Amino acid sequence: MRIDLHTHSTASDGRLTPTELVRLALERGLTAIALTDHDTTDGVAEAQAAARGTGLEVIAGVEINTESEDGDVHFLGYFVRPDDAAFQTHLATLRNARLGRARLMVEKLARLGLPLDWERVQAIAGEGAVGRPHVARALLERGYITTISEAFEKYIGHEGPAYVPRYRLTPEEAIAMIRAAGGVASLAHPAMAGTVALIPRLVAAGLEAIEVYYPDHTPEQQERLLALARQYNLVPTGGSDFHALDDPDHAMLGSIWVPPDVVEQLRLRRMTQD
Secondary structure, three states: EEEEEEOOOOOOOOOHHHHHHHHHHHHHHOEEEOOOOOOOOOHHHHHHHOOOOOOOOOEEEEEEEEEEEOOOEEEHHHHHHOOHHHHHHHHHHHHHHHHHHHHHHHHHHHHHHOOOOOHHHHHHHHHOOOOOHHHHHHHOOOOOOOOHHHHHHHOOOOOOOOOOOOOOEOOOOOOOHHHHHHOOOEEOOOHHHHHHHHHHHHHHHOOOOOEEEEOOOOHHHHHHHHHHHHHHOOEEEEEEEOOOOOOOOOOOOOOOOOOOHHHHHHHHHHHOOO
8 A cells, every 4th residue: 555645636736637646546456545735635535536436546635835923834635625715715825825925935036036927827837826836936937046946945945135025924823724624633744844842831721633744854854743643643644745756856656655544544533523
């Protein structure tokens, strides 16, 4: 059994449609994936329909990024209810904030002598939620940079001159959103993001899992996170953070080993909440 619990589609900043993502998962022999697009579950129904009858399980997921005095903290929600009206209202608020944030970044870039066509940024995003990766791709198209990562390093990363802070959402609020929608909240890539020290506090707020198996986590970091998972009774999740084929900034779908029993552990946590 092969699983990947961190994937993105064109519903946010991925490059494959949910249907194409499912086809790739089947080609690569996966048995379960979680579709965890940023601030949206819009791709879940399509992915689940594409997987019906194939033996591939598509878990309804989401990725929510927070920004507060704690810095940039990301959460993955598993087994959320896409039809939860209150949850969708919260996600719409976050997406609208992303849209305004991206527009402000484009304005800042223009003042730096790097004008972009806002309509082109929207076209790159397609039907998905507009975000920094779409601004980065527009910069690349115009020849202002040579790689996507350069956009973040020079212009739209945290220390960049065109950076705009996210909508203010605390980690505790993100966990509460996921749990209220029936989901299990997992702290995304904590070693890479530098958020390991927050784990005790987040457990008290309802955190039930942490992403242990991740492309940018070293074996030593994985061992440390596994120890914390045991200490705090957290499910050790993992995934590739897949965005696109031939993407130098993200791993290939299914390329990160994740224990197959993790899916059942998450399902049991969800059932416990119910």
